[in-house]
Structure formats: structure tokens, C-alpha cells
Amino acid sequence: MKIGIVGLGVVGLVTGAVLADQGHEIVGVDIDQNKVKGLQCNRSPIYEPGLDELLQKNKERFTFTTDYSMLKEADVVFITVATPTVEGKNYIGYVLDAAKAMKPYLKRDTIVVVKSTVVPGTSRKVKQIVEREVVSNPEFLREGNAVVDTAKPDRIVIGSDNKASGDMIENLWSFTKSTVLRTSIEEAEMIKYAANSFLATKISFINEIANLCEVIPNCDVNTIAKAIGLDKRIAPYFLNAGLGYGGSCFPKDTLAFVSFARELGEELKIIEATIKVNEERPKRAVKIMKELLGGLNSKTVCILGIAFKPNTDDTRESVGLKIAKLLSDEGANVLAYDPKAKTSLVKMVGSKEECVKVADGVIIATEWEEFRGIEQMLQDKAVLDGRRVLDPNKMSRKKFRAIGLYRGD
Ligand SMILES: NC(=O)c1ccc[n+]([C@@H]2O[C@H](COP(=O)([O-])OP(=O)(O)OC[C@H]3O[C@@H](n4cnc5c(N)ncnc54)[C@H](O)[C@@H]3O)[C@@H](O)[C@H]2O)c1
Structure with missing residues (x-):
């Protein structure tokens, strides 16, 4: 054709x-x-x-x-x-x-x-x-x-x-x-919004469970997610706790769906809560880094990953970039490295080694494969594993936090 x-x-x-x-x-x-x-x-x-x-x-x-x-x-x-x-x-x-x-x-x-x-x-x-x-x-x-x-x-x-x-x-x-x-034509249009909103809701759901796990001794959200995901009615997908969803679809589609419903006199309360939970994620990351470093002013923080997810160079609604902005607002110097994505919104460096070397703190914001197994490189740094790519047992617990993992006493 x-x-x-x-x-x-x-x-x-x-x-x-x-x-x-x-x-x-x-x-x-x-x-x-x-x-x-x-x-x-x-x-x-x-x-x-x-x-x-x-x-x-x-x-x-x-x-x-x-x-x-x-x-x-x-x-x-x-x-x-x-x-x-x-x-x-x-x-x-x-x-x-x-x-x-x-x-x-x-x-x-x-x-x-x-x-x-x-x-x-x-x-x-x-x-x-x-x-x-x-x-x-x-x-x-x-x-x-x-x-x-x-x-x-x-x-x-x-x-x-x-x-x-x-x-x-x-x-x-x-x-x-x-x-x-x-x-029908209208059902097809609606299916797309319902699908994206449901997936976004799964992410915000597990992120709230992650928040709770961080304050309960011996709790790791990954274990909880694995166990609930084995229930066929729940399924294991989209239960990776982290710094929230970004990208060109979920943020814009959830917002549009909510306002579309409101115009028709209906409230999508669950999706509204999903959006609210997601908007808190970058702020939570910055709060954790601030605690780890005892303040952010004049500290150098390296963000690993500004693509909104791995295997793309798309930075639309990137959580890494949102964190960079919040950190800068608090007086931190921010550097970032990403294997594919480029931006002029934050100072980018050419390798993860270069980024980590000069940093006081490191936030892993995208789960690129090359950020796995770098625990050794991160010793002596304050680290927030925002995407659960590191092995917590190989990190010094004093300066390390991971999303959804008990934060320690
Ligand atoms: N990106 C995704 O993962 C994804 C997944 C599913 C659905 N969608 C949906 O698909 C659509 C496209 O998304 P995308 O990410 O590919 O968009 P994009 O922003 O990457 O590209 C859109 C393209 O449309 C072009 N354009 C705008 N107005 C035009 C016009 N009048 N005539 C010709 N070209 C025009 C722009 O120049 C741009 O190149 C959106 O509605 C999006 O919500 C995107």
C-alpha cells in the first residue's frame, strides 16, 4: 500500500x-x-x-x-x-x-x-x-x-x-x-488514556509503599513488589519503586485525562492522587540527599541519568532534570552524565567516572545498564540509589540510601 x-x-x-x-x-x-x-x-x-x-x-x-x-x-x-x-x-x-x-x-x-x-x-x-x-x-x-x-x-x-x-x-x-x-472510535481514544493512567497508578502505588518501607526496619520494597507481583491479578510489571515516572506520555496524559473528566463533571480521584504522589518524588530525592550531606549549599552533586528512562535519549519530563533544578535552587553545584541524552539545562560531563570523581553526592536517576556494578566507584560518596541498581550490601550504610529500603537508625 x-x-x-x-x-x-x-x-x-x-x-x-x-x-x-x-x-x-x-x-x-x-x-x-x-x-x-x-x-x-x-x-x-x-x-x-x-x-x-x-x-x-x-x-x-x-x-x-x-x-x-x-x-x-x-x-x-x-x-x-x-x-x-x-x-x-x-x-x-x-x-x-x-x-x-x-x-x-x-x-x-x-x-x-x-x-x-x-x-x-x-x-x-x-x-x-x-x-x-x-x-x-x-x-x-x-x-x-x-x-x-x-x-x-x-x-x-x-x-x-x-x-x-x-x-x-x-x-x-x-x-x-x-x-x-x-x-467504537471513542472507546479506542479512551482506552489509551485508561491504559496510561493505570500504569502510572501502579508506579505511584509502589512508590508510596516504598516510602513506608524506608521507615520500617528490615523492609525492602523490592521484596514486597516481587511477592505481590506473583499474584496473577496484580502482575509483576510496573512495580519497580523509584523516583517516579517521567517521559513524553504519562505526565501529560494523566493530567489531560483528569481535566477532560472534570469538564464532563466527573472526578478521577485515583489518577489525581497518582499525579500528586509522582510530583513528590523529585522533592523526596533532594530531601534525602540533603540529609546525607548535611545541607546542599556549595556541595557538588552528580546525577547519573537524565534520559527519562534507559535506552532512549528523550529527556521530556526527566526526573533527573527536575532533581537537578531543585538541587541548584538549594545552592548545590550540579553535574550530570547520561550515556545518550543531551541537554543544556544542566552541566553535562563525558563519563560517569568524571561525574562521580568531583562529587560529594551521587543520585542515580535512570537505570542505565552501565550504572550497575559501580558500587566500588561510589565508596566515600553520599549516594541515593533512586532506581535500585546497586547492591546495598556493597555500600557503606552510613552514606547510602536506596528508594524503598529501610533507611537505618
Ligand atoms: N513517544 C511515545 O512513547 C508515545 C507512545 C504512544 C503514543 N504517543 C503519542 O503519539 C503522538 C506523537 O508522539 P511523539 O512522541 O512521536 O511526538 P514527537 O513530539 O516526538 O513528534 C511529533 C512530530 O509531529 C510534528 N508535527 C507537529 N505538527 C505537525 C503538523 N501539523 N504536520 C506535520 N507534522 C507536525 C513535529 O514537528 C514532530 O516532529 C502523541 O500524541 C503522543 O502522545 C507517544
């Missing part, structure tokens, strides 16, 4: 690359000229395992442009533009702009697929603009695992009014052999 992808972020690029690999011809459109120029020169704007190889392998079948008229032969067009949360609300302006811009070029029978995360009712607005069949096909990929997740998702949700258009999109994804759920 000829497929258009509008919005070449993580979701658009990976969707396009995976579909190109299935032999489809893909036209990727983005309004960001620099991004498109880079892609035309084989430069991927993001780090995502396996993506460069897939783009390289399929470069004859995936073209990049800023010109919407290139969509004129597309059988299917995916909308994968950003949907940030602005003033607490899901901002759908880019989705509607994309719909308006593509409309003049679409064939009569082109199917427009909304893959961006949008509150219920949005795809119907897109339908009014494009005057074509519209399908909602939300994306559940995890950054850092996006290529694998797109090629083999846990499930595929297809919301449509019209059976034939839904069938066509189901058929497009049939190579994944994943379970398909056919729903």
Missing part, C-alpha cells in the same frame, strides 16, 4: 519504518524542516534501538518531505503529530492542523488513521475536517523498545464507524499476529 505518516516523532518514524519493512511505500511528512532535511540525509533525529538499521534497510521505501501534496496517492494516512498537554488540557491543535493541511490532497477513499493520543471526540473532529473515513488506532509503544513493540504489540485497538475501513487497518497490522480489539 501507499501510506502517509504525518508527524515524524518517535511514533511516526517507528510506525513508518516498521510498515516500510513490510514492503509498503511510505511518505513521511513533518513541518520541521531541519528534521526532514536530516532524515533525507539518513540522520535519525532520535536514538531508539534498531531504528537506524530499519530506516537504512528501507530507505528506498520511506521518503521524507514537508510537502503535504506528496500524500496524494496515499491509501492510508496516519496522524502521529504531538499532542502536548497545555494548561492541563490535551492540545489537539496540531492534529487538526494536520487534518486541514492534508485534506486538499487526499483521494476520495483515503482512510485517515488517528494514532496520536487524543481525548474522546477528537477523531470525530478530524473526520469532519477531512470528510473521509477516520479510524482511531492508538499507539502503546514504549520508548526504548519502540521498534519491537510496534512490530509485536500486546494488542491492537481499532476504533471505527465503518467496518470496511476498520478491516483495512486490521489487515495492515495482521503481520504482527497480535490480538485485535475492534471498538
Whole structure:
């Protein structure tokens, strides 16, 4: 098929690359000229395992442009533009702009697929603009695992009014052999928010249990999480206590979901609590470091990890960066190291050794593989293991704290 992808972020690029690999011809459109120029020169704007190889392998079948008229032969067009949360609300302006811009070029029978995360009712607005069949096909990929997740998702949700258009999109994804759920358009939109909010809630839940474990002798949240996770009704995933969730989805989607519900006269109290618990995490990390160092003024603190999670260079809503800001506000000198992510918001150094060497205190904020087994390097430093990558038995208990581990007398 000829497929258009509008919005070449993580979701658009990976969707396009995976579909190109299935032999489809893909036209990727983005309004960001620099991004498109880079892609035309084989430069991927993001780090995502396996993506460069897939783009390289399929470069004859995936073209990049800023010109919407290139969509004129597309059988299917995916909308994968950003949907940030602005003033607490899901901002759908880019989705509607994309719909308006593509409309003049679409064939009569082109199917427009909304893959961006949008509150219920949005795809119907897109339908009014494009005057074509519209399908909602939300994306559940995890950054850092996006290529694998797109090629083999846990499930595929297809919301449509019209059976034939839904069938066509189901058929497009049939190579994944994943379970398909056919729903209404509004249900599909809602499923995405319910899924992200539930996952975020699991994280905040275990983080509150972690807080409690820190003040009970002989308690380690990891043991609690392992035991409750063995119950099939609970499941072991998303029970890793830590410094909270960040990234491009959970923070913005939980906020948008809550305000969407409020507009309809409903309160999502559990999700509101989830957000509140998460907002406390960076403050708690700073409080612990302050206790360990006996104050923060003029102390040097090294943050290991500013990507919001491992295997990505994405720093959107990064907990490491939030901690850096809070530490600076308290008068600390802050340095950071990350294997992939870059930022101008904090002074970055080129290696973990360089970062740790000059520091009084170290906070592990992202569970990159290379931060495991570095206990020796951290001796003599005040250390907060915010992601539980270190072996507490190899650390000096006087200057060491780990999230969810009894903090000692
Ligand atoms: N990143 C994730 O892990 C993830 C996972 C599931 C769902 N989502 C959802 O998918 C959508 C895209 O997320 P992302 O992280 O890939 O976004 P992104 O911010 O990385 O990229 C969005 C792209 O859209 C482009 N864009 C904006 N307006 C445009 C327009 N009118 N025409 C063409 N291009 C335009 C931007 O230039 C940018 O390149 C969002 O709704 C997000 O919530 C993201």
C-alpha cells in the first residue's frame, strides 16, 4: 500500500519504518524542516534501538518531505503529530492542523488513521475536517523498545464507524499476529488514556509503599513488589519503586485525562492522587540527599541519568532534570552524565567516572545498564540509589540510601 505518516516523532518514524519493512511505500511528512532535511540525509533525529538499521534497510521505501501534496496517492494516512498537554488540557491543535493541511490532497477513499493520543471526540473532529473515513488506532509503544513493540504489540485497538475501513487497518497490522480489539472510535481514544493512567497508578502505588518501607526496619520494597507481583491479578510489571515516572506520555496524559473528566463533571480521584504522589518524588530525592550531606549549599552533586528512562535519549519530563533544578535552587553545584541524552539545562560531563570523581553526592536517576556494578566507584560518596541498581550490601550504610529500603537508625 501507499501510506502517509504525518508527524515524524518517535511514533511516526517507528510506525513508518516498521510498515516500510513490510514492503509498503511510505511518505513521511513533518513541518520541521531541519528534521526532514536530516532524515533525507539518513540522520535519525532520535536514538531508539534498531531504528537506524530499519530506516537504512528501507530507505528506498520511506521518503521524507514537508510537502503535504506528496500524500496524494496515499491509501492510508496516519496522524502521529504531538499532542502536548497545555494548561492541563490535551492540545489537539496540531492534529487538526494536520487534518486541514492534508485534506486538499487526499483521494476520495483515503482512510485517515488517528494514532496520536487524543481525548474522546477528537477523531470525530478530524473526520469532519477531512470528510473521509477516520479510524482511531492508538499507539502503546514504549520508548526504548519502540521498534519491537510496534512490530509485536500486546494488542491492537481499532476504533471505527465503518467496518470496511476498520478491516483495512486490521489487515495492515495482521503481520504482527497480535490480538485485535475492534471498538467504537471513542472507546479506542479512551482506552489509551485508561491504559496510561493505570500504569502510572501502579508506579505511584509502589512508590508510596516504598516510602513506608524506608521507615520500617528490615523492609525492602523490592521484596514486597516481587511477592505481590506473583499474584496473577496484580502482575509483576510496573512495580519497580523509584523516583517516579517521567517521559513524553504519562505526565501529560494523566493530567489531560483528569481535566477532560472534570469538564464532563466527573472526578478521577485515583489518577489525581497518582499525579500528586509522582510530583513528590523529585522533592523526596533532594530531601534525602540533603540529609546525607548535611545541607546542599556549595556541595557538588552528580546525577547519573537524565534520559527519562534507559535506552532512549528523550529527556521530556526527566526526573533527573527536575532533581537537578531543585538541587541548584538549594545552592548545590550540579553535574550530570547520561550515556545518550543531551541537554543544556544542566552541566553535562563525558563519563560517569568524571561525574562521580568531583562529587560529594551521587543520585542515580535512570537505570542505565552501565550504572550497575559501580558500587566500588561510589565508596566515600553520599549516594541515593533512586532506581535500585546497586547492591546495598556493597555500600557503606552510613552514606547510602536506596528508594524503598529501610533507611537505618
Ligand atoms: N513517544 C511515545 O512513547 C508515545 C507512545 C504512544 C503514543 N504517543 C503519542 O503519539 C503522538 C506523537 O508522539 P511523539 O512522541 O512521536 O511526538 P514527537 O513530539 O516526538 O513528534 C511529533 C512530530 O509531529 C510534528 N508535527 C507537529 N505538527 C505537525 C503538523 N501539523 N504536520 C506535520 N507534522 C507536525 C513535529 O514537528 C514532530 O516532529 C502523541 O500524541 C503522543 O502522545 C507517544
